[in-house]
Amino acid sequence: MSDSTAIAHGAEAGAHHEHPPYQRHHFETVNQQFDATNFAMWLFLLTEIMFFGGLFTAYLILRNWYYPAFVEGSHQLSIFWGTANTTVLIISSFTMAMSVWNAQMRRKSALLLCLVLTFILGLVFLGIKGIEWHEKWVKFHVPGLHYSDQTFLNPASDHEVYAEYHDKPLAPDMASKAQQYFFLYFAMTGMHALHMVIGICILGFMIVRAKAGAYTSGHVTFVENFGLYWHFVDIVWIFLFPLLYLISRHQ
Amino acid sequence: MxxxxxxxxxxxxxxxxxxxxxxxxxxxxxxxxxxxxxxxxxxxxxxxxxxxxxxxxxxxxxxxxxxxPRLTKLTVVSGLFVFLCLISMTLADYVSRAWGRW
Amino acid sequence: MSAVTIVSLPDQATARVPKVNFLTKENGLLSWLLTGDHKRIATLYLISITFFFFIGGALAGLIRLELLTPQSDLMAADTYNKVFSMHGLIMVFFFLVPSVPATIGNFLMPLMVGAKDLALPKINLLSWYLYIIAGAMMLYTMAAGGVDTGWTFTTPLSTHYLNTNVISAGLAVFVAGFSSIFTGLNFIVTIHKMRCPGMTWFRLPLFVWSNYAASILMVLGTPVLAITLVLIVLERTVGIGVFDPAKGGDPLLFQHLFWFYSHPAVYIMILPGMGVISEVVSTFSRKRVFGYTAVAFSSVAIAVFGFFVWAHHMFIMGISNYSALVFSLLTMLVAVPSAIKIFNWSFTLYKGSITFETPMLYAFGFMGLFTIGGMTGVFLGATGTDIHLTETYFIVAHFHFVMVGGMLMAFLAGIHFWWPKWTGRMYPEKISQLAAVVTFIGFNLTFFPQFILGTLGMPRRYAAYPPEFQVLNVFSSAGATILGVGYLLPILYLTWSLKYGEIAGDNPWQATGLEWQTQSPPLTENFAEIPIMDREAYDYEWLERQQQKEVASVG
Structure with a gap:
């Protein structure tokens, strides 16, 4: 364990210990502080895995129950926008990783640039998500609020999608289950977007702090831990993208 | 330091x-x-x-x-493990329901 | 009670509570509300959960009063539903889950591992604020007319058939969940990263091990409950229908996700209590806990098995026969580590120098009642008997034996055991021994008849029952009154002891843990200097040598 490096010292030595200003009083060394907060962040991500885990479980089960409805539901998503968004998010993950590197190297302006890029890419992602959600609204595919089975009872009515997939009409019973697909689509992308929004807010805060030079004086813990969060959100999307957009393209 | x-x-x-x-x-x-x-x-x-x-x-x-460090790796693996438990044991119920009664 | 005692108090004529300690370091409300000190946060938690315990207890009193007579005459059936739902919600999420970890655990964890504080003091404070916000939402729920879903939020009942405050109750539990996640996360980090030099894993007190196991469950289980509650709230607000059979959703999916948390949750509740019992049994029999390693690993084993057994709550809900069989077998496995603990505590007692101070009396209560509660759990884990016994008072008695007879006894044992450390003063011994005995008698009188009622077939959750069950119900209600006295007494004499209790000194119990080697109440930074652990846990010979050394140097 890394705390074996913790050095026991008497009270008088402790009083005159030279600590960097960012070291909290209850840690023995900066390394211990870094290890502890880093580990805490990982544990938090563990809870996030389980948080999304519930949704993934629901998706898996209901998809198997209402397979045809889920297939036709996913045909309503645009692979173009989905791919674009995946690319945006992957690049933002890259710029985030570079932010951590720049902070470690104490390159302030490069760090700022990378953080701002990440911030912008995050907004772009949400913008594209907004376009997609808007399209769902227009097509009455927002279950609970603005919904109709029409597309699945009569796929030919939706010319664009029909031209590509030639979906067969579903029996009314099955067609009504397409809303389960959209429930989960909105729950999953919504939860993901909520995490993005939180992340973007923290990014904004970090940009202000980075301008003041808070992360380029050797204390990169915050940037590093936020990076973990951001990458995690990216990973969730890496799974959402094939599950929601891709795997049913051919069925 | x-x-x-x-x-x-x-x-x-x-x-x-x-x-x-x-x-x-x-x-x-x-x-x-x-x-x-x-x-x-x-x-x-x-x-x-x-x-x-x-x-x-x-x-x-x-x-x-x-x-x-190994601890971080272990954390990631344990998260995946519990997630897979949730999915596989829940699915086990759904799959075996189709088998009917004894 | 036995005249033999191990209590060694300083000379009361000269002894003083140390002038500088965590309670007196700073003054004013703000110094408490903005504190990062784990001991102060633990104190805040102790006050808050006691408050909620008495609300939950009052609701329990109402339930027992209503059940005094076969007709539903004290309150309407609807009101009764709300009362038992609120009782369950408050007791489970606002008392049992945070009880030992957030109070005693919070207080002791850094002291036991030899650290100045928990790894993340601000997160610790945040956790208390989340608890308070959640508590306020729960009180709002109650004021606004309550909720009558039962504590399980069962769908589609909670989403379709009720017009009570499911949303605010659900959100309250959601927030409370995050409070417990943060506590658990903090413990795990502290145990991994903050141990003092020499404190290896197998020198940790067993209390730390059991809290570690519980923390793993908190961190991995609670988020599943969170997402489930989010889906419930969305179902009620915007009409998402993942659990709605009318829209093709699956109520059983809700049950799976809910019990994936809520089964481990019962281990979150009981494991820290088991840790308390390990400490108490060792201290009052002057022996190292028998089979230390086995007890330590049995905690972890309970945590791991805890994730594989959740569907035993669903045997009568229509899960497949095959998975019921598997879950039933796995459920039996949990009995193994639990039994390991009970056997090891018993062996610790064997040939020990046992004394009968109050914490030990509570610990005996725990061991007896938890064993009964655990054994009846085996009946319920077996699919055949479960179908007969579930949804009757048998199950009510079962989980009250484990939760109240087990956990609450452990909580009170812990509070009494560490009270001198916490406040620097002793509780009055005689009256507290009386309270422990009263609690034990009251408990058995309340809940043992419910086993019989259950096997006779009295269903749970009804305000009215057939007249032939009345005798046993009267017994139960009478017992509840005695139990209530048993819980009121500690509040009174513990408050009294804050001012008038005898000065405790550093180590009134002659216990070996690191927390007893510092002043009582401890300094804000716990130890004058970072301790070095150079011995095994529960090393009473070390303690003896230490005292001889002191005598020699003073003499």
Missing amino acids: SDSPEHEQHIVSPKVYVAILLALLTLTATTVAASYVEMYVFNAVVALAIAVIKASLVVLFFMHVKYS
Whole structure:
């Protein structure tokens, strides 16, 4: 364990210990502080895995129950926008990783640039998500609020999608289950977007702090831990993208 | 206290990050392309396999797990393990319901 | 009670509570509300959960009063539903889950591992604020007319058939969940990263091990409950229908996700209590806990098995026969580590120098009642008997034996055991021994008849029952009154002891843990200097040598 490096010292030595200003009083060394907060962040991500885990479980089960409805539901998503968004998010993950590197190297302006890029890419992602959600609204595919089975009872009515997939009409019973697909689509992308929004807010805060030079004086813990969060959100999307957009393209 | 307090931390070179970025973008292109090929049940398998590879790349390199202490690796694995328990044991119920009664 | 005692108090004529300690370091309300000190946060938690315990207890009193007579005459059936739902919600999420970890655990964890504080003091404070916000939402729920879903939020009842405050109750539990996640996360980090030099894993007190196991469950289980509650709230607000059979959703999916948390949750509740018992049994029999390693690993084993057994709550809900069989078998496995603990505590007692101070009396209560509660759990884990016994008072008695007879006894044992450390003063011994005995008698009188009622077939959750069950119900209600006295007494004499209790000194119990080697109440930074652990846990010979050394140097 890394705390074996913790050095026991008497009270008088402790009083005159030279600590960097960012070291909290209850840690023995900066390394211990870094290890502890880093580990805490990982544990938090563990809870996030389980948080999304519930949704993934629901998706898996209901998809198997209402397979045809889920297939036709996913045909309503645009692979173009989905791919674009995946690319945006992957690049933002890259710029985030570079932010951590720049902070470690104490390159302030490069760090700022990378953080701002990440911030912008995050907004772009949400913008594209907004376009997609808007399209769902227009097509009455927002279950609970603005919904109709029409597309699945009569796929030919939706010319664009029909031209590509030639979906067969579903029996009314099955067609009504397409809303389960959209429930989960909105729950999953919504939860993901909520995490993005939180992340973007923290990014904004970090940009202000980075301008003041808070992360380029050797204390990169915050940037590093936020990076973990951001990458995690990216990973969730890496799974959402094939599950929601891709795997049913051919069925 | 040394002047580089986080000396224990492994600093990953930007070259690695660029390589991972390119790999991720390539894999994204691959998975989209693969979805246009008729592979029946394997469409889902291939798409998920690629997603797992992509996620592993992000975890190992962007999130530095490859260079992290064993504890971090254990944390990641235990998270996956419990997640798989949730999915597999719930699914076990759903799957075996179709078998009917004794 | 036995005249033998191990209590060694300083000379009361000269002894003083140390002038500088965590309670007196700073003054004013703000110094408490903005504190990062784990001991102060633990104190805040102790006050808050006691408050909620008495609300939950009052509701329990109402339930027992209503059940005094076969007709539903004290309150309407609807009101009764709300009362038992609120009782369950408050007791489970606002008392049992945070009880030992957030109070005693919070207070002791850094002291036991030899650290100055928990790894993340601000997160610790945040956790208390989340608890308070959640508590306020729960009180709002109650004021606004309550909720009558039962504590389980069962769908589609909670989403379709009720017009009570499911949303605010659900959100309250959601927020409370995050409070417990943060506590658990903090413990795990502290145990991994903050141990003092020499404190290896197998020198940790067993209390730390059991809290570690519980923390793993908190961190991995609670988020599943969170997402489930989010889906419930969305179902009620915007009409998402993942659990709605009318829209093709699956209520059983809700049950799976809910019990994936809520089964481990019962281990979150009981494991820290088991840790308390390990400490108490060892101290009052002057022996190292028998089979230390086995007890330590049995905690972890309970945590791990805890994730594989959740569907035993669903045997009568229509899960497949095959998975019921598997879950039933796995459920039996949990009995193994639990039994390991009971056997090891018993062996610790064997040939020990046992004394009968109050914490030990509570610990005996725990061991007896938890064993009964655990054994009846085996009846319920077996699919055949479960179908007969579930949804009757048998199950009510079962989980009250484990939760009240087990956990609450452990909580009170812990409070009494560490009270001198916490406040620097002793509780009055005689009256507290009386309270422990009264609690034990009251408990058995309340809940044992419910086993019989259950096997006779009295269903749970009804305000009215057939007249032939009345005798046993009267017994039960009478017992509840005695139990209530048993819980009121500690509040009174513990408050009294804050001012008038005898000065405790550093180590009144002659216990070996690191927390007893510092002053009582401890300093804000716990130890004058970072301790070095150079011995095994529960090393009473070390303690003896230490005292001889002191005598020699003073003499």
